Amino acid sequence: MPNSEPASLLELFNSIATQGELVRSLKAGNASKDEIDSAVKMLVSLKMSYKAAAGEDYKADCPPGNPAPTSNHGPDATEAEEDFVDPWTVQTSSAKGIDYDKLIVRFGSSKIDKELINRIERATGQRPHHFLRRGIFFSHRDMNQVLDAYENKKPFYLYTGRGPSSEAMHVGHLIPFIFTKWLQDVFNVPLVIQMTDDEKYLWKDLTLDQAYSYAVENAKDIIACGFDINKTFIFSDLDYMGMSSGFYKNVVKIQKHVTFNQVKGIFGFTDSDCIGKISFPAIQAAPSFSNSFPQIFRDRTDIQCLIPCAIDQDPYFRMTRDVAPRIGYPKPALLHSTFFPALQGAQTKMSASDPNSSIFLTDTAKQIKTKDDDKLEQIRKDYTSGAMLTGELKKALIEVLQPLIAEHQARRKEVTDEIVKEFMTPRKLSFDFQ
Amino acid sequence: MPNSEPASLLELFNSIATQGELVRSLKAGNASKDEIDSAVKMLVSLKMSYKAAAGEDYKADCPPGNPAPTSNHGPDATEAEEDFVDPWTVQTSSAKGIDYDKLIVRFGSSKIDKELINRIERATGQRPHHFLRRGIFFSHRDMNQVLDAYENKKPFYLYTGRGPSSEAMHVGHLIPFIFTKWLQDVFNVPLVIQMTDDEKYLWKDLTLDQAYSYAVENAKDIIACGFDINKTFIFSDLDYMGMSSGFYKNVVKIQKHVTFNQVKGIFGFTDSDCIGKISFPAIQAAPSFSNSFPQIFRDRTDIQCLIPCAIDQDPYFRMTRDVAPRIGYPKPALLHSTFFPALQGAQTKMSASDPNSSIFLTDTAKQIKTKDDDKLEQIRKDYTSGAMLTGELKKALIEVLQPLIAEHQARRKEVTDEIVKEFMTPRKLSFDFQ
Numbered sequence: 001m002p003n004s005e006p007a008s009l010l011e012l013f014n015s016i017a018t019q020g021e022l023v024r025s026l027k028a029g030n031a032s033k034d035e036i037d038s039a040v041k042m043l044v045s046l047k048m049s050y051k052a053a054a055g056e057d058y059k060a061d062c063p064p065g066n067p068a069p070t071s072n073h074g075p076d077a078t079e080a081e082e083d084f085v086d087p088w089t090v091q092t093s094s095a096k097g098i099d100y101d102k103l104i105v106r107f108g109s110s111k112i113d114k115e116l117i118n119r120i121e122r123a124t125g126q127r128p129h130h131f132l133r134r135g136i137f138f139s140h141r142d143m144n145q146v147l148d149a150y151e152n153k154k155p156f157y158l159y160t161g162r163g164p165s166s167e168a169m170h171v172g173h174l175i176p177f178i179f180t181k182w183l184q185d186v187f188n189v190p191l192v193i194q195m196t197d198d199e200k201y202l203w204k205d206l207t208l209d210q211a212y213s214y215a216v217e218n219a220k221d222i223i224a225c226g227f228d229i230n231k232t233f234i235f236s237d238l239d240y241m242g243m244s245s246g247f248y249k250n251v252v253k254i255q256k257h258v259t260f261n262q263v264k265g266i267f268g269f270t271d272s273d274c275i276g277k278i279s280f281p282a283i284q285a286a287p288s289f290s291n292s293f294p295q296i297f298r299d300r301t302d303i304q305c306l307i308p309c310a311i312d313q314d315p316y317f318r319m320t321r322d323v324a325p326r327i328g329y330p331k332p333a334l335l336h337s338t339f340f341p342a343l344q345g346a347q348t349k350m351s352a353s354d355p356n357s358s359i360f361l362t363d364t365a366k367q368i369k370t371k372d373d374d375k376l377e378q379i380r381k382d383y384t385s386g387a388m389l390t391g392e393l394k395k396a397l398i399e400v401l402q403p404l405i406a407e408h409q410a411r412r413k414e415v416t417d418e419i420v421k422e423f424m425t426p427r428k429l430s431f432d433f434q
Numbered sequence: 435m436p437n438s439e440p441a442s443l444l445e446l447f448n449s450i451a452t453q454g455e456l457v458r459s460l461k462a463g464n465a466s467k468d469e470i471d472s473a474v475k476m477l478v479s480l481k482m483s484y485k486a487a488a489g490e491d492y493k494a495d496c497p498p499g500n501p502a503p504t505s506n507h508g509p510d511a512t513e514a515e516e517d518f519v520d521p522w523t524v525q526t527s528s529a530k531g532i533d534y535d536k537l538i539v540r541f542g543s544s545k546i547d548k549e550l551i552n553r554i555e556r557a558t559g560q561r562p563h564h565f566l567r568r569g570i571f572f573s574h575r576d577m578n579q580v581l582d583a584y585e586n587k588k589p590f591y592l593y594t595g596r597g598p599s600s601e602a603m604h605v606g607h608l609i610p611f612i613f614t615k616w617l618q619d620v621f622n623v624p625l626v627i628q629m630t631d632d633e634k635y636l637w638k639d640l641t642l643d644q645a646y647s648y649a650v651e652n653a654k655d656i657i658a659c660g661f662d663i664n665k666t667f668i669f670s671d672l673d674y675m676g677m678s679s680g681f682y683k684n685v686v687k688i689q690k691h692v693t694f695n696q697v698k699g700i701f702g703f704t705d706s707d708c709i710g711k712i713s714f715p716a717i718q719a720a721p722s723f724s725n726s727f728p729q730i731f732r733d734r735t736d737i738q739c740l741i742p743c744a745i746d747q748d749p750y751f752r753m754t755r756d757v758a759p760r761i762g763y764p765k766p767a768l769l770h771s772t773f774f775p776a777l778q779g780a781q782t783k784m785s786a787s788d789p790n791s792s793i794f795l796t797d798t799a800k801q802i803k804t805k806d807d808d809k810l811e812q813i814r815k816d817y818t819s820g821a822m823l824t825g826e827l828k829k830a831l832i833e834v835l836q837p838l839i840a841e842h843q844a845r846r847k848e849v850t851d852e853i854v855k856e857f858m859t860p861r862k863l864s865f866d867f868q
Contacts, residue, residue, distance in 0.1 A: 198686050208683055241675060241682040248675040248682075249642055252632050255710030260694065263709060275697060276689030279713035 009108055012050050013063050014262065014322045019043045020060070063265025085312050086267065088203075090339055100138055100311075100338055107314055109139045109336060116143060123147050124186040131179045131337070134376075139311060141321070142333035146306050150187065155431075156304045157297075158183055159287050159332070161194035161313075162222065164214035165204060169221045171401075172340025177225045179337070180308045184231060190296055190429045191232045193222060194287050198237040202276040212238050219420050224412040227423075230430040233296060234423045237283055243426050246294045247286055254282035257323045266315050284313075285320040288332035295426045305332040310339055443542055446484050447497050448696065448756045453477045454494070497699030519746050520701065522637075524773055534572050534745075534772055541748055543573045543770060550577060557581050558620040565613045565771070568810075573745060575755070576767035580740050584621065589865075590738045591731075592617055593721050593766070595628035595747075596656065598648035599638060603655045605835075606774025611659045613771065614742045618665060624730055624863045625666045627656060628721050632671040636710040646672050653854050658846040661857075664864040667730060668857045671717055677860050680728045681720055688716035691757045700749050718747075719754040722766035729860045739766040744773055 023039045050058045083092040083099060092098050104111055112135075117128050120143075131137050146156055160180050162173065184191050195215035201208055215236040222234065241247055260278060263269050269278050286292045290303035297303055307317060314336060321331040379396065382388035457473045484492045517526040517533055526532050538545055546569075551562050554577075565571050580590055594614045596607065611627075618625050629649035635642055649670040656668065675681055694712060697703050703712050720726045724737035731737055741751060748770060755765040813830065816822035 198682075201686060202690050208687065238683055238686070239679075242677065242679045245673075245676045248632075249672055252635060252672070252710055253642065255713065256636050256708050258709050259706050260703075260709060260712055261705045264705065269694075271695045271698065272693055274690050275692050275694060275713045275716065276686055278694055279689065279709045282709065 009050070009053055010063060010266070010318050011108075011322050012046065012053060013058065013265075016043065016046045016050060016058050017060065017259075017262075018326070019046055063262070086315055087312050090312055098339065103311060104139050107139070107311070107318070109141050109314070109334070110143075112138055112140050112143070112335070116140070119144070119147055123150055126186045129179060129182045131175070131182075135338070136175065137179060137308070137335050137337045139336035140334055141317075142331065143306075143335060146304060146333045149304060154304075155189070156187075156306055156333075157189050157290065158187075158191040159194070159305050159307050160191070160309055161196060161284070161287070162218055163196045163199050164211065164218040165200050167214055167217045169218055170340075174221070174225065175337050175340060176308050176310060177222055177227075179335075181225050181227055183306070183308060183335075184228065188431075189231070190431045191227065192287055192293060192296070193219075193227075193232065193234040194284070195219060195234065195236045196284060198241075198276075198283060199280055201238075202274065202280060208238060212236055216420060216424075219423065220412055220415040221408075223415045223419060223423055224408055226411075229419070229423060232423060233293065233426065233429060234420075235426070236424065239424070240426065244292065244294065246299075247292045250286040250289050250292045251282045253327045254285050254320070254323050255279055257326050258282065258319060262319070266319055281316055281319055284316045285323065288317065288320050288324070289329045293426075296429050296431075301329055304330045306335065307332050308335045309337070311336040312339070443484070443487055444497060444700070444752050445542075445756050446480065446487060447492065447699075450477065450480045450484060450492050451494065451693075451696075452760070453480055497696070520749055521746050524746055532773065537745060538573050541573070541745070541752070543575050543748065543768070544577075546572055546574050546577070546769070550574070553578070553581055557584055560620045563613060563616045565609070565616075569772070570609065571613060571742070571769050571771045573770035574768055575751075576765065577740075577769060580738060580767045583738060588738075589623070590621075590740055590767075591623050591724065592621075592625040593628070593739050593741050594625070594743055595630060595718070595721070596652055597630045597633050598645065598652040599634050601648055601651045603652055604774075608655070608659065609771050609774060610742050610744060611656055611661075613769075615659050615661055617740070617742060617769075618662065622865075623665070624865045625661065626721055626727060626730070627653075627661075627666065627668040628718070629653060629668065629670045630718060632675075632710075632717060633714055635672075636708065636714060642672060646670055650854060650858075653857065654846055654849045655842075657849045657853060657857055658842055660845075663853070663857060666857060667727065667860065667863060668854075669860070670858065673858070674860065678726065678728065680733075681726045684720040684723050684726045685716045687761045688719050688754070688757050689713055691760050692716065692753060696753070700753055715750055715753055718750045719757065722751065722754050722758070723763045727860075730863050730865075735763055738764045740769065741766050742769045743771070745770040746773070 019039065019042055023036065023043055026036045026039055047058045083094075083103065084090070085098065085103060090098065101111070112132065117132050120132065121128050129137075149156055158180055160176050162169075162177075180191060183189075195218060197208075197211040197215040200206055200214065201211040204211075206214075215238075219234050241251075258281065260269075263278055263281055267281065288305045288307065289301065290297040290305065291299055291301045307313075309317075314334065317332060317334055324331040379388065379393070383390075383393055453473065453476055457470065457477055460470045460473055481492045517528075517537065518524070519532065519537060524532065535545070546566065551566050554566065555562050563571075583590055592614055594610050596603075596611075614625060617623075629652060631642075631645040631649040634640055634648065635645040638645075640648075649672075653668050675685075692715065694703075697712055697715055701715065722739045722741065723735065724731040724739065725733055725735045743751075748768065751766060751768055758765040813822065813827070817824075817827055
């Protein structure tokens with residue numbers, strides 16, 4: 001699978017680890033001198049590339065990138081200048097919020113620039129979604145590859161997800177779904193939505209039944225965003241694992257190719273973490289591969305996946321992209337969004353687990369679309385200059401949000417248990433993959 | 435669930451770890467002083483019991499019992515006097531073989547004594563199997579509890595398994611199956627047989643398809659032992675995980691309650707092991723709980739499980755028994771067999787992975803039963819006194835084995851793909867659980 005972007009530091013790190021293992025096993029297994037020499041040469045060259053990119057020597061126990069905090073997932077005191085972003089913690093010391101440009105450099109992803117946005121417009125014949133125009137989706141991996149395939153009439157599919165930690169979802173949670181619905185509409189592709197109720201059971205003080213019931217409740221909010229039932233499959237991990245002939249097989253394949261050292265480096269796990277947490281990243285990785293869904297894609301393994309998600313989920317997919325070529329699958333492409341800032345300020349994100357940080361209202365794209373870019377620009381100017389006061393700004397926000405909430409709640413009420421059940425039934429979607 | 439035997443050192447160790455976590459969370463969570471005091475009192479008392487039993491203080495990072503070797507699963511040079519037994523390695527420096535009495539003490543299990551054998555005879559009304567009479571099954575956990583339940587007309591079920599590492603099985607592999615068939619016959623209970631093809635994929639250089647095909651081939655040898663198709667369910671993990679509404683849920687439950695520290699202590703895993711190996715013990719544990727098989731037991735969680743297996747599998751079930759009460763399930767009971775000595779001598783066991791160590795022939799109980807205990811005793815006397823020579827002994831063995839092989843092979847030939855498929859289809863068994 002060609003990869004149009006430079007390898008991330010983590011991918012390089014992992015390649016060195018793999019190559020090192022290969023050299024050791026060749027030496028142990030009486031391989032020919034030529035074979036060993038050539039593997040060693042490759043190893044040395046990888047280490048040189050790593051040093052050039054990282055600015056320091058490769059150290060086996062010290063993976064690069066997002067530094068894992070040693071305790072409670074908070075940032076180190078000595079790293080006060082660094083933003084901290086992983087699937088459980090988003091924190092910065094800067095009142096301006098996370099520096100997303102720095103994050104792109106640190107994660108090794110690519111910026112969504114004007115050129116890419118124009119290309120999406122040309123490919124789809126649709127005006128780019130305002131989340132693209134306004135930089136809410138700001139970073140990507142391999143989106144050009146997806147567009148190449150699309151322009152050559154090759155299929156792809158969308159994958160996004162939700163960790164159902166409570167019954168209620170907040171506005172921030174809907175960002176990826178609103179955008180994903182737009183992608184589904186303009187590209188006309190199938191979509192799978194993973195509800196990681198197993199993850200929430202493992203991380204929170206919940207029973208299996210509670211976690212599953214949150215998955216179903218959250219599915220209603222997601223469905224209320226307007227997804228096409230004929231092109232969308234929503235699944236609870238706890239349920240679907242026992243219903244799919246492909247999902248567990250991919251989970252085991254991924255689990256064979258990721259060591260504890262690696263998840264320790266990527267996610268900051270420790271020896272005191274339960275083995276469920278340690279192996280969970282494979283469960284979030286598996287839907288990136290089309291044969292996890294035999295009811296939709298049969299045994300096709302070559303259909304590329306595009307994942308729209310908030311940037312804090314990227315560690316899962318850096319790991320996935322590292323494993324993919326080693327198990328013969330294409331790497332998933334990604335589109336990353338910023339976070340929805342918490343009500344207390346931009347230092348952290350809205351979190352369902354902290355009720356004070358979030359507006360627990362939800363809505364889809366329709367009305368947001370009617371606010372036009374010029375009006376927002378005027379507000380920005382007026383507020384910056386002082387012509388508009390904070391109280392007036394809040395009032396304007398409330399005027400936008402209140403009808404949004406009311407409409408979303410109305411649409412959510414229409415989502416019956418039968419509709420949820422159909423969305424969550426493994427089935428053929430109306431899309432033909434040859 | 436009452437436990438009729440004293441807690442093993444490992445169970446005590448794990449209880450201390452759990453209690454310590456409880457104390458910490460009470461302190462963090464603003465619990466009342468009384469609550470905290472009482473939890474601390476319990477912790478101190480557990481630590482005192484541990485010191486009394488272990489002869490040394492409890493140390494959080496130093497689990498007791500079967501010492502995990504630091505590398506390659508071989509015994510330490512400094513432990514030349516100790517037998518080493520875990521699921522991957524059986525080794526002793528003594529030419530007499532493993533000291534099974536010592537193993538009982540070290541593992542904290544109970545000896546199968548004359549009294550227990552007599553009780554089995556009374557309960558079933560059948561002459562005890564010669565594997566019991568001759569000490570091939572020599573150790574147990576909670577077998578008296580199973581008999582209590584049986585005498586009170588309460589149901590139980592049998593669970594055993596096989597790691598399909600190659601197409602061929604050897605005589606040693608059949609020991610648990612021959613005995614399990616007898617248990618199924620005399621107690622008239624359902625039986626589940628796990629084929630851990632996922633384990634073999636993770637540990638060996640195999641593809642998923644190879645591992646699965648070995649599971650099916652091995653199932654034929656197992657079926658040829660004569661199991662009742664109406665009371666027996668054989669399953670491949672790779673297959674059944676995607677077919678059961680209960681299996682994965684129990685796997686996740688177990689995975690939430692076992693830390694990496696614990697599996698490191700029990701199985702000797704290291705940071706370089708893949709996350710699949712690290713989480714696998716939960717997959718072997720889950721069939722110990724009846725609601726992993728909703729097609730057989732519906733949602734019943736209280737049906738006790740009895741596991742006949744070779745003693746090297748005990749670490750999995752010590753872990754399972756530690757977790758069971760914490761997730762509200764009964765502890766599985768166990769019956770442990772010795773190993774079949776390798777052809778090179780009694781220092782290690784027959785291993786399918788070492789072709790020189792094993793006789794790759796198989797057979798079931800029928801003809802073995804016809805050799806009566808007195809004749810074996812005569813051979814023992816003659817060979818010990820020198821009246822019988824080694825050549826003659828070998829000749830006698832060959833005369834027993836050759837027809838056994840031939841008969842087994844004949845029965846195996848009769849096992850059609852359709853029969854295997856039926857054994858491996860999740861279905862109701864002919865046994866009524868209210």
